[in-house]
Amino acid sequence: MGRNVHNAHHIVKAKRTPVPCFMHIMAYDDRPEPAKRLQIAREAAKFGTAKAAALRFGWNKDSYYQHENGTRGIGRAAAKYAKAFKVSEAWLLTGEGQGPGEARKFKDPRLEELWLERPDIAAVVTEGIEQQIETAYEASGLGEKNDRKKQ
Template sequence: MHNAHYNVKSKRTSLTCFLHTMEYDDRPDAAKRLEKARILRGFKTAKDAARFFGWSYETYIQHEQGTRGLSRAADRYAKAFRVGEGWLLTGEGDGPDGAPTTVPIVGLAGAGPEGSVLFATGDGNYGEVPAPLDASMNTEALEVRGDSMRGLANDGWLIFYDEKEAPRPEHLGEVCVCFLEDDRVLVKTPYPGSQPGLYHLESVNAAMMLDVPVRYFAFVTDIKPRRSAQRFANRNPEQPIQDVQRNGKAAS
């Protein structure tokens, strides 16, 4: 291009001319699809996704930047972002568009200290369930374990939630999945704390937690009793909890 020059940074190239600046993305197509799947899955940054799934950020960002081939990790990323492995690698098959027919059970609610959520580390540890009618690509389910949430959801019930978001006024007074700054995940109703950035978290069977810093909230969109919580199970229901705790430990 006449009167243009290239400033190369990573795999993206800034193309500057006297009219405007354009961004030319010369990454491999698979890397571009990986980024698209991550964004449509509800993770605004690569670091958010890596932290949520327990991946090495350095490895993941190299895959997304296209500086490292992702064929060996494609199956893991496809399951996490709910796209077809073939689509991720070649563009053929099930992409991130359209409503899901099933929703993964990603954790056990009420199973850890203070009713915290234990997340699965392996693929499919908790199985899948039919998606609620209003499910999006971001919808996930938690299976309630024990009686710590009785009055909201009993043992064996399913809690569905949607996109994780930074705290905003609309979350206050609504039942939410709360992703705390200390990496615990709780199902609580948030209220304003004593100062900005802090929240009081209310539950049905425990004392109010006061002035808790929260990273994300996700609205609870549906709760299904055990009888209607039909599963496509692909795990052993007697599997010890410690075998499927996220990052090898409870979110406590």
């Protein structure tokens, strides 16, 4: 016992090895929601890095980094990002509207432009088209033929 006390004035490393606690290693993303959505849109557009997207579209990469990291708001730049990544500006800013990967059923360039510029109107138009298709389908009797084939 006396031997251990004699070395007490020396710096002694702890004999206990730290065990990582996986509960406290969780990733926490405190960026603003528009910054998170900007990253989601970039990745959905198949750009692996922010630098790749900035170079491809000719944006200032430092500004784009700051927008995606959430250190600067994307308000004024949202329109150009939305157009480049083929999402609606409303989705980037608020989460409402057409986001990435939300395939639209109707491939008309005018409707595509409407989705980018006015998603609220485009949603009403799309719903109206779907209702007209459903009505025409029922009136043609094709729905009945398909029902008989399933039986």
